[in-house]
Amino acid sequence: MPDPARSITLTVNGTMVRVQPGTTVAAAILIAGGYTRTSVSGEPRAPLCGMGICFECRASIGGKLHQRSCQILCTQGMDVRTP
């Protein structure tokens, strides 16, 4: 059950998003209403495999580029950027 007292706040492209502990960064990006990357021919892409295999969920997390966001859990104050 969502518990507001335990929720985590992070920013996705500067917008505040509030999530429950245990939420992956990939889920937070989709909750924020975005997608994760633009393909080499310019298509928007979002997570496919959810398990670290496809690399479609790459995002910049806390200043580190090309992180697989489905493998990383949200932490308080995290700064996430997508194209």
Added chain:
Amino acid sequence: MKKAFDVVVAGAGPAGIAAAVTAAAQHRRVALVDDNQRPGGQIWRSGASLPRPARVWLSRLEASAVEHLSGTRIFDHPAPGVLCAEWNETAMELHYEKLVFATGARELFLPFPGWTLPNVMGAGGLDAMVRGGLPVAGKRVVVAGTGPLLLAVAAHLAARGAKIVAICEQAPFARLAKFAAQMSRYPGKLLQGLAYRLAARHSRLYCGCWPISASGSTALESLTLRQGNRTWSVACDYLACGFHLVPNLELAELLGCRIQDGFVAVDDLQQTSVANVYCAGEPTGIGGVEMALVEGQIAGLAASGSAEAARKLIPQRRRMLGFVDALRRTCALNPELRRPAADTTLVCRCEDVPFGTLREHTSWRDAKLHTRCGMGPCQGRICGAAAEFLFGWGPDAVRPPIFPALVSSLAAESTNPNKSMEDA
């Protein structure tokens, strides 16, 4: 950084956990390495509302002396007895006497027009995203592909409040009926399947049916489904689509283990063709959780020199082999599934290489060299398996690093004396 263990277990799914806990109980120094933050593999990772066996094994792991190296990705095997891994941007050398690899499986994805749209995901993929906090309450979801995973995913998403618009199983009804009849030998599995179906009972199950195209402006809006000669469209928010599982064999190939019919060949004690290397779980055959647990225990015992105790579990494993076989036959893909891909449909999502371009080539290697297909960050994990089905191309030899590694890790590795000795 260098660490040495009696037994290194690669992969912390059910098979790897069982192997590590069992070996530690034999007083071996054990490391359990996994690239995720949490143990549990594909099925137990989320932590929430886990079945009893999961709670039992995870608490055994917790109580054990196993050193759990989480968030650690193995990317190379420079010499016998050594693995290279990367953790938090630092390279690490793991030395082992015995290695058990339990690297699991991934979903098979088949391309069709629109499959690259946001919100088209794997069946296990959407399931994992939902376990990772993506809300689906009130969302319209189509679950498609093949295998028992579809029912499990539909049941889980329905329980989270999703509206399952349709479940599309590519296998024909007769084959599913036969599979269900065979499952009477595995009452636990049959009951679980029925429970899943019951949980998603408000959604219709179509057999011999699959998506042939997806459309939407910036994300999925609607799907066209085909069943026999009939095609129709449905509006939906998510597609959860996976065509059963393919084993993760990159580490096996790097280690030089013999592969037979697409799986790692092992003997009764889970020993591979390479000395001191054992394999358990999905890489030896897609068999589900119970099989993974039995194989993990056998491998853990065998790798700790307790062959006698390991042998006692062999009959249990043998009983499950019938299930592995029934599953393989049931999920065999209909060749018609090659048809939805159009010339402009992308097959390689990393480098955006379309089907029409690939069709001009004669082998995976040829296609890779000329089109960059499979050369992106996923290293062909998605498009390689698809190309195998679409064109019948066999995989190319695996080369390290098996996951994109940082330049600093590779540099650390190349100064490793073992490696230079080997190369000399």
